[in-house]
Amino acid sequence: MIRVYDDFLSPDDxxxxxxxxxxxxxxxxxxxSCVWLYSDGCTLKGDGxxxxxxxxFAANYVxxxxxxxxxxxxxxxxxxxxxxxxxxxxxxxxxxxxxxxxGFHTDFPKDLMTGIYYINTNDGYTLFEDGQKxxxxxxxxxxxxxxxxxTATTCTNTxxxxxxNFNFTTCEYL
Numbered sequence: 001m002i003r004v005y006d007d008f009l010s011p012d013d014x015x016x017x018x019x020x021x022x023x024x025x026x027x028x029x030x031x032x033s034c035v036w037l038y039s040d041g042c043t044l045k046g047d048g049x050x051x052x053x054x055x056x057f058a059a060n061y062v063x064x065x066x067x068x069x070x071x072x073x074x075x076x077x078x079x080x081x082x083x084x085x086x087x088x089x090x091x092x093x094x095x096x097x098x099x100x101x102x103g104f105h106t107d108f109p110k111d112l113m114t115g116i117y118y119i120n121t122n123d124g125y126t127l128f129e130d131g132q133k134x135x136x137x138x139x140x141x142x143x144x145x146x147x148x149x150x151t152a153t154t155c156t157n158t159x160x161x162x163x164x165n166f167n168f169t170t171c172e173y174l
Contacts, residue, residue: 008141017070083167
């Protein structure tokens with residue numbers, strides 16, 4: 001089941017995350033800044049597009065302490081009991097909306113939950129294999145079983161589409 005939560009965080013908690021990923025808090029250190037890594041392609045079939053990612057948490061290790069600290073209210077509110085990965089995605093604006101239909105995927109082959117937190121509002125969305133869509137709306141959190149196939153789109157009405165992908169376990173499904 002796909003569940004959508006609008007206005008998930010308080011305005012102050014949301015604003016901290018938004019400011020961090022818009023480089024408004026950049027302190028010149030790797031630990032305190034958002035460092036984007038280039039990813040060539042958005043699907044495994046070589047779609048000719050690219051995007052950027054920032055890995056916050058993986059393999060039981062906090063890679064970006066400032067981001068992890070800012071995300072703590074979300075982690076707490078979602079009831080995450082363990083985290084497999086936290087990854088931020090930055091899809092760049094395109095003249096026409098690109099839907100990566102060859103990009104349907106699951107994040108992990110395990111019994112985890114996937115959560116997507118949208119940092120900015122734009123005309124992009126997350127598309128699920130069954131045809132459901134979740135629009136990119138700032139401060140929205142969508143949660144679904146990790147085995148649910150989904151894919152991304154670009155956006156046309158903002159310079160970039162920013163979202164954070166969580167893979168986790170929880171005692172309760174929000």
